[in-house]
Amino acid sequence: MNEVLALVLAGGRVDELLCLTEKRAKSALPVFGIYRIIDFVLSNLMHAGINNVGVLSQYRPHSLVRHIGTGEHWDFIGRKRGIRILPPYRGLKGSDWYKGTADAVYQNISYIEEFNTDHILIASGDHIYRMDYKPFIKYHIEKRADATICFTKLKTKSTRFGYGIIDKIGRLTGYLEKPTSPLSDWVSMTLYIFKKKFLIDILKKNAGASSREFGRDIIPNIISDRKTFAFKFKKYWAYARTIDSYYNTNMDFLTRKINLSAWQIRTNLFERCVHGDRMSASINGAVSNSVISKGCIIEGKVKNSILSPGVKVGCGAEVVDSIIFHDTKIELNAKLNKVICDKDSRIGKNVVIGNPGEKNPSAEFSNLLSSGITVLGRKTTVPNNTVIGANTVIYPSARITNQEIKPGSTIR
Amino acid sequence: MNKNIIALLLAGGAGSRLNILARQRAKPAIPFGAIYRIIDFTMSNIANSNIDVVGVLTQYKPLSLMGHIDSGRPWDLCGRTRLVEILPPKTGEEISDWYKGTSDAVYQNLEFIEDFCPELVLVVSGDHIYNMNYNKLIAYHIKKKADATLCLIQVPIKDAHHFGIAEISEEGEIQKWTEKPKKPKSNLASMGIYIFSKESLIHVLNQVAKKGGVDFAKDVIPVMLNKNRVFGFNFSGYWRDVGTIDAYWNTNMDILKKESGLRIKDWQIKTNHFVKGKIGDDPSAYFSRSSKVSNSIIARGCIIEGHVQNSILSPGVKVHRNTAVSDSVVFHDTIIGSNVVINKCIIDKSVDIGNSVVIGVGKSIPNKIFPNHLSTGITLIGKKVSIASNINIGRNCIINPGVHLNKSKYESGTTY
Numbered sequence: 001m002n003e004v005l006a007l008v009l010a011g012g013r014v015d016e017l018l019c020l021t022e023k024r025a026k027s028a029l030p031v032f033g034i035y036r037i038i039d040f041v042l043s044n045l046m047h048a049g050i051n052n053v054g055v056l057s058q059y060r061p062h063s064l065v066r067h068i069g070t071g072e073h074w075d076f077i078g079r080k081r082g083i084r085i086l087p088p089y090r091g092l093k094g095s096d097w098y099k100g101t102a103d104a105v106y107q108n109i110s111y112i113e114e115f116n117t118d119h120i121l122i123a124s125g126d127h128i129y130r131m132d133y134k135p136f137i138k139y140h141i142e143k144r145a146d147a148t149i150c151f152t153k154l155k156t157k158s159t160r161f162g163y164g165i166i167d168k169i170g171r172l173t174g175y176l177e178k179p180t181s182p183l184s185d186w187v188s189m190t191l192y193i194f195k196k197k198f199l200i201d202i203l204k205k206n207a208g209a210s211s212r213e214f215g216r217d218i219i220p221n222i223i224s225d226r227k228t229f230a231f232k233f234k235k236y237w238a239y240a241r242t243i244d245s246y247y248n249t250n251m252d253f254l255t256r257k258i259n260l261s262a263w264q265i266r267t268n269l270f271e272r273c274v275h276g277d278r279m280s281a282s283i284n285g286a287v288s289n290s291v292i293s294k295g296c297i298i299e300g301k302v303k304n305s306i307l308s309p310g311v312k313v314g315c316g317a318e319v320v321d322s323i324i325f326h327d328t329k330i331e332l333n334a335k336l337n338k339v340i341c342d343k344d345s346r347i348g349k350n351v352v353i354g355n356p357g358e359k360n361p362s363a364e365f366s367n368l369l370s371s372g373i374t375v376l377g378r379k380t381t382v383p384n385n386t387v388i389g390a391n392t393v394i395y396p397s398a399r400i401t402n403q404e405i406k407p408g409s410t411i412r
Numbered sequence: 413m414n415k416n417i418i419a420l421l422l423a424g425g426a427g428s429r430l431n432i433l434a435r436q437r438a439k440p441a442i443p444f445g446a447i448y449r450i451i452d453f454t455m456s457n458i459a460n461s462n463i464d465v466v467g468v469l470t471q472y473k474p475l476s477l478m479g480h481i482d483s484g485r486p487w488d489l490c491g492r493t494r495l496v497e498i499l500p501p502k503t504g505e506e507i508s509d510w511y512k513g514t515s516d517a518v519y520q521n522l523e524f525i526e527d528f529c530p531e532l533v534l535v536v537s538g539d540h541i542y543n544m545n546y547n548k549l550i551a552y553h554i555k556k557k558a559d560a561t562l563c564l565i566q567v568p569i570k571d572a573h574h575f576g577i578a579e580i581s582e583e584g585e586i587q588k589w590t591e592k593p594k595k596p597k598s599n600l601a602s603m604g605i606y607i608f609s610k611e612s613l614i615h616v617l618n619q620v621a622k623k624g625g626v627d628f629a630k631d632v633i634p635v636m637l638n639k640n641r642v643f644g645f646n647f648s649g650y651w652r653d654v655g656t657i658d659a660y661w662n663t664n665m666d667i668l669k670k671e672s673g674l675r676i677k678d679w680q681i682k683t684n685h686f687v688k689g690k691i692g693d694d695p696s697a698y699f700s701r702s703s704k705v706s707n708s709i710i711a712r713g714c715i716i717e718g719h720v721q722n723s724i725l726s727p728g729v730k731v732h733r734n735t736a737v738s739d740s741v742v743f744h745d746t747i748i749g750s751n752v753v754i755n756k757c758i759i760d761k762s763v764d765i766g767n768s769v770v771i772g773v774g775k776s777i778p779n780k781i782f783p784n785h786l787s788t789g790i791t792l793i794g795k796k797v798s799i800a801s802n803i804n805i806g807r808n809c810i811i812n813p814g815v816h817l818n819k820s821k822y823e824s825g826t827t828y
Binding site: 032033034035043047260261263264265266267269270277278279280281282283284285286287288289290291292293294295302306307309 | 445446447486676677681682683685686691692693694695696697698699700701703704705706707708709710711712713716720725727
């Protein structure tokens with residue numbers, strides 16, 4: 001695909017994921033054991049034969065930079081192929097942070113102009129789906145559209161999305177970002193393809209505006225030209241905007257709604273293997289309906305859970321309905337229920353975390369954490385015999401001194 | 413960093429005693445411990461000893477080995493001053509020949525050695541499972557001002573006749589050397605690890621080659637004993653030659669035994685994760701509600717619905733419902749149907765096993781064609797074999813690569 005340059009929006013910071021995104025961009029969040037969320041869009045781009053990709057990142061890009069590496073894992077390496085991280089920069093006259101998705105692209109117009117392509121595909125780095133972009137690109141070219149926006153139907157109504165009205169021939173006739181009541185069934189996947197010249201013109205026009213987002217500022221203003229089209233995507237599409245949606249998306253893998261082998265998703269296999277490689281999982285316990293990654297050592301019980309590489313579950317320990325990130329050690333007789341536990345944590349002996357029937361939401365984040373999930377930040381050490389109630393958040397490296405932490409607590 | 417030493421890794425052996433496992437690949441390229449290949453142990457030892465230049469001498473079916481070693485990057489042997497180079501037999505103006513033996517292979521690559529002007533040359537074999545920091549050996553060699561140093565390990569005296577056996581003085585100098593003695597006088601066996609001072613090596617190789625000698629143990633060491641300082645370095649850790657089916661199976665099973673001394677994780681063994689031809693990466697292993705797994709190693713991409721016990725499963729193996737796999741080693745992408753029983757088998761890559769199949773059950777009659785390869789009850793299933801449903805296969809059987817089985821019964825000891 002020589003005629004398309006891709007840009008991946010991987011910059012945003014999201015407070016709704018609480019401590020999981022305190023030290024990493026959302027698109028770098030681990031998912032399904034060995035992947036990071038951005039792997040999905042990168043694999044989609046790879047399978048579509050896109051040669052060049054720019055990743056717009058601003059918020060804590062370190063883990064993303066390391067994950068993407070040279071780009072070889074997605075074949076974005078070679079004389080004509082490449083992937084570039086595009087951070088904010090200082091120019092002669094001024095410098096600025098990206099003020100929004102459109103501004104991020106605007107500030108990288110010189111990168112876009114390096115490439116002799118007619119179209120720019122812009123995708124969000126934090127969605128989980130497998131899509132063949134080729135029909136989407138073909139549709140855009142055949143319709144001679146200035147812009148084509150991808151829409152999908154959602155089961156649950158939410159005000160977090162942009163909604164579009166699509167006419168019979170596929171033209172986008174109405175669009176509203178985060179409306180109080182949805183305009184239609186069709187929500188924007190923040191997946192766009194623009195004619196390059198059109199995109200540059202419109203970005204320059206909008207450059208002085210106070211708000212610079214594609215959804216809020218660009219899309220509503222271009223539909224009147226009647227050359228903006230909508231493309232409908234009808235397969236699995238998931239997002240991880242909140243703790244609940246992140247958790248449920250992970251669990252969709254256990255109910256086999258997501259088939260990663262068939263989707264042919266690629267990731268960086270070298271990461272966190274500094275000294276030796278990780279062995280395969282060594283299992284001598286009871287594992288049921290779970291995903292166990294390389295280097296895990298399972299001596300206890302694991303049920304309905306997803307374990308990233310290097311997790312240890314000691315004798316008598318039980319991990320149920322949980323998501324455990326890399327290298328976390330769960331010691332003797334500890335019991336975890338509906339826990340998302342970040343990397344390099346240590347859960348001491350006889351610790352009990354979570355309670356599936358918990359009714360009290362988080363005191364501080366009542367709208368974000370009320371479904372009984374407990375979130376432990378990176379490098380949390382839970383001392384032996386501690387009891388932690390559900391809907392609790394423990395921030396990275398927080399010190400736990402109480403033997404009993406009430407449901408709905410926040411510990412920093 | 414060790415700029416004054418290079419390593420030569422002998423990876424040419426055909427490994428005929430490993431039967432069909434080595435039919436289509438060199439012995440060092442045989443999968444081991446789910447995700448590794450045998451050569452990873454020596455390659456990792458070299459890398460972990462900070463030796464920067466490695467020549468891999470190949471001859472027999474080198475393709476899978478070359479693909480595995482690739483650019484050398486998995487072992488960090490890739491960069492301006494770090495490299496791994498494959499050294500196959502070659503034709504030239506004067507020499508044009510297959511490698512006739514271990515020392516002949518090195519002799520034919522003297523140019524490679526000269527390119528790097530090292531002071532020392534480490535010669536190692538690529539088909540052993542062990543962990544060793546060669547720097548101790550190097551320090552010993554230098555301290556003793558030796559021309560050659562051999563790594564020695566104590567073996568049970570009853571097994572000593574399989575090895576080159578050394579008798580050493582108190583200082584460690586080798587006084588007597590016999591290759592595969594009928595009546596061994598010592599139990600100090602050579603591990604096939606040699607370190608030479610470059611000048612002595614070049615001198616002796618030229619000399620031996622003139623007389624038609626081709627082997628380190630048979631030809632080179634005896635010549636050096638007369639004229640040079642040859643020392644023995646005692647090694648006492650875990651070390652296994654996996655040259656036979658029994659040794660290969662036992663060594664795999666040692667991974668599952670905590671007290672065996674085989675500690676891959678602590679040894680920091682590195683391997684090449686890239687699988688050529690795969691479009692996506694394998695996701696992590698999935699265990700269904702009906703699965704039951706004990707004391708086993710399960711690699712990425714496996715889907716387990718049945719029971720797995722004391723077994724090692726390479727990436728992409730599927731075990732369907734009500735199936736029991738025990739005491740077995742299963743290579744990549746093999747699919748095992750439902751209601752199957754498998755005991756004490758080594759199953760090669762991409763084998764397709766139907767439903768209600770039984771393998772490795774029955775009397776242990778030695779294999780009729782290869783009684784010295786297979787007599788302890790292990791059944792071997794070759795690469796890309798397909799086995800129809802409702803078939804019984806006994807013990808000590810060999811099913812050749814690529815065949816399709818549809819008879820209802822294959823007695824113990826059969827080769828098909």
